[in-house]
Amino acid sequence: MVLTGAEIVIRCLQEEKVEHVFGYPGGAVLFIYDALFQQDQVRHVLVRHEQAAVHAADGYARSTQKVGVALVTSGPGATNAVTGIATAFCDSIPMVIVSGQVPTAAIGQDAFQEVDTVGITRPCVKHNFLVKDVRDIAATMKKAFYLARTGRPGPVLVDIPKDVSMHKCEFEYPQDIAMRSYNPVVKGHQGQIRKAVQLLLEAKRPMIYTGGGVILSDAAEKLTRLTRLLGYPITNTLMGLGGYPASDRQYLGMPGMHGTFEANMAMHYSDVLLAVGARFDDRVIGNPAHFAEEPRKIIHVDIDPSSISKRVKVDVPIVGDVKEVLDEMIRQLESGEARPNPEALAAWWKQIEEWRSRNCMVFRNSDDIIKPQFVIQKLWEVTGGEAIVTSDVGQHQMWAAQYYGFDKPRRWLNSGGLGTMGVGLPYAMGAKLANPELPVACVTGEGSIQMNIQELSTCRQFRLPVKVCLLNNGYLGMVRQWQELFHGGRYSESYMDSLPDFAALARAYGHVGIRVDKPADVEGALREAFGTHKDELVFLDFQVDPTENVYPMVQGGKGLTEMILSAEDL
Amino acid sequence: MRHVISLLIENESGALSRVSGLFSARGYNIESLTVAPTEDASMSRMTIVTTGSDDIIEQITKQLNKLVEVVKVVDISEAAHIERELMLIKVRASGKDREEVKRTADIFRARIIDVTESSYVIELTGNQGKLDAFIGAIDADLILETVRSGICGIGRGDRVLKV
Ligand SMILES: Cc1ncc(C[n+]2csc(CCOP(=O)(O)OP(=O)(O)O)c2C)c(N)n1
Numbered sequence: 001m002v003l004t005g006a007e008i009v010i011r012c013l014q015e016e017k018v019e020h021v022f023g024y025p026g027g028a029v030l031f032i033y034d035a036l037f038q039q040d041q042v043r044h045v046l047v048r049h050e051q052a053a054v055h056a057a058d059g060y061a062r063s064t065q066k067v068g069v070a071l072v073t074s075g076p077g078a079t080n081a082v083t084g085i086a087t088a089f090c091d092s093i094p095m096v097i098v099s100g101q102v103p104t105a106a107i108g109q110d111a112f113q114e115v116d117t118v119g120i121t122r123p124c125v126k127h128n129f130l131v132k133d134v135r136d137i138a139a140t141m142k143k144a145f146y147l148a149r150t151g152r153p154g155p156v157l158v159d160i161p162k163d164v165s166m167h168k169c170e171f172e173y174p175q176d177i178a179m180r181s182y183n184p185v186v187k188g189h190q191g192q193i194r195k196a197v198q199l200l201l202e203a204k205r206p207m208i209y210t211g212g213g214v215i216l217s218d219a220a221e222k223l224t225r226l227t228r229l230l231g232y233p234i235t236n237t238l239m240g241l242g243g244y245p246a247s248d249r250q251y252l253g254m255p256g257m258h259g260t261f262e263a264n265m266a267m268h269y270s271d272v273l274l275a276v277g278a279r280f281d282d283r284v285i286g287n288p289a290h291f292a293e294e295p296r297k298i299i300h301v302d303i304d305p306s307s308i309s310k311r312v313k314v315d316v317p318i319v320g321d322v323k324e325v326l327d328e329m330i331r332q333l334e335s336g337e338a339r340p341n342p343e344a345l346a347a348w349w350k351q352i353e354e355w356r357s358r359n360c361m362v363f364r365n366s367d368d369i370i371k372p373q374f375v376i377q378k379l380w381e382v383t384g385g386e387a388i389v390t391s392d393v394g395q396h397q398m399w400a401a402q403y404y405g406f407d408k409p410r411r412w413l414n415s416g417g418l419g420t421m422g423v424g425l426p427y428a429m430g431a432k433l434a435n436p437e438l439p440v441a442c443v444t445g446e447g448s449i450q451m452n453i454q455e456l457s458t459c460r461q462f463r464l465p466v467k468v469c470l471l472n473n474g475y476l477g478m479v480r481q482w483q484e485l486f487h488g489g490r491y492s493e494s495y496m497d498s499l500p501d502f503a504a505l506a507r508a509y510g511h512v513g514i515r516v517d518k519p520a521d522v523e524g525a526l527r528e529a530f531g532t533h534k535d536e537l538v539f540l541d542f543q544v545d546p547t548e549n550v551y552p553m554v555q556g557g558k559g560l561t562e563m564i565l566s567a568e569d570l
Numbered sequence: 571m572r573h574v575i576s577l578l579i580e581n582e583s584g585a586l587s588r589v590s591g592l593f594s595a596r597g598y599n600i601e602s603l604t605v606a607p608t609e610d611a612s613m614s615r616m617t618i619v620t621t622g623s624d625d626i627i628e629q630i631t632k633q634l635n636k637l638v639e640v641v642k643v644v645d646i647s648e649a650a651h652i653e654r655e656l657m658l659i660k661v662r663a664s665g666k667d668r669e670e671v672k673r674t675a676d677i678f679r680a681r682i683i684d685v686t687e688s689s690y691v692i693e694l695t696g697n698q699g700k701l702d703a704f705i706g707a708i709d710a711d712l713i714l715e716t717v718r719s720g721i722c723g724i725g726r727g728d729r730v731l732k733v
Contacts, residue, residue, distance in 0.1 A: 127638040
């Protein structure tokens, strides 16, 4: 069948079973939008800013196992998309971004709305393509989806000049793809896995530490099985929350800068550490030199060899898909006789329970002023712990991560790697479209929400009943916290004056807006949002304590055991 | 430590900038980089001379391998290998210097490939040290211009970098 390049792009999306594309039209993609118009298999979601298109596609991908797709025009469309692409790249999210480009003959002529999109995005994509011939579109799209979802996933950009989208050729979608330069490992090395299992069984103070890789590889079930089989303590990073049920006794909470006392102590004093799909990030292990002081054997399972021995020396590296490797570990354990040493394990758990009894997550609640942590606890209660929770970046993000116990994977969406304020609402949009049956809450700050607040309009147009839970502290709270602790209380530009009446603003967009001032009203407002107004977008503006800080805290550059547990520790 | 990394990469537009971009983005050194198509025109071979601790070199090879268009990477300086670099050097050659320069070129087995009344262009191939030594042997005031290709490297014996 002879089709135009634009029609081929849409046919490729259909072949890839793409249901939703998030985008924004413009001159260079007019033909693609025309092709989109003449079919109804792929649904387009018109956002209000290209950054949000990419974030929404990213949220869609995070909350499912699917590849998120965004479509933007050349020049400013592409540059607006860059923050979204970099955000997805840092967290290894599978995405395909199609961008329009000026006609091939105009490339390099400083044409209207021309930028070197492939050049600008090169450092923040897994790969990108400029398609110069209509006959290459189908194979390139096939490669883009394949690259995005295999190996260590990531965003792939396909830049299509306007004339290429207009030209015609015979369309056939390739069935298979083979690239001699790209062959990601799947199965882990048998011998290495055997070594790892042996080491785990000999451990006296074992610890399991897992990250986003478990979520990305859909390995939560396997991880849970292995952890239960061993009876070892486990911690999930900010990107790995939900990889293991938070409500389980073996779970010690999140590690790192704002992690729990017990998780950090157990990480530090373990003698065998099993790291799975995690990368020893500076926000997780603190100062690597301090971390290395305590002798311990490290087993590191990761799909990306370059993540291994990058920040800490690893004793047993295993390159492979996390799910496959965990599966093999379980198989070896179950088929063998050996079991963990019960006395050593009992002593270790005794120590851990002692750490846990410090109760580091308690906060002083109040009857007069709403504590942000309290809002998250109530959110958990009201949604039965079943919601998809998205967040922006700041204190509210940490409180959401700390106080909403995630029992399932793909329920917690946040920008862990790049730390992009403004992702919360578009993530919620993507997640709601992909999971219409689940409640979706966006926990945000008054700074972050204003970075993509225009998307309230998109939510109205596409009837996306997400619940925005604004923890309104009147400050760029996380910045204020650092200024309070490390800059002598000089609050340089962290106070935002002239905030809008958010509830009224939400109403102006056609939604329900509720302002909540008193602790006693928190639960009622949440019940109203998730009950009475179930099918509407509800914007809850919680006026929270502006002085509250996030604890525990490991200061940048400090070791994991050098924690500030609460304000009283200062 | 100095390392010589050889790689095969798909001969696509932009492939070179992916490699050079990786080095600048991650703060790795490039002492020299050479690239040209191989006997299979769909693939280029690149030789990169870099310096760094063992950990950094390990990261460099892993990061290069991660680039989607890179087919194969080896650190050829890990074993016996040969390095060659080409230099073209234009020197003033008049009066008594004319004979002296020619003599030095002969000693280094360099070739004079362009001659005018007042200058020579000399071609010299060898490892970096030899090229440096040649420059050192010529009076600095006589050197008008030098151009060096950067290093090409290949493993000795049975070691082959091929798909
Ligand atoms: C796009 C972007 N700009 C700046 C920052 C730096 N930053 C990190 S947290 C933060 C404050 C966020 O304030 P708010 O959204 O009100 O949340 P709060 O910390 O008060 O909960 C800032 C400015 C960032 N992460 N992202």
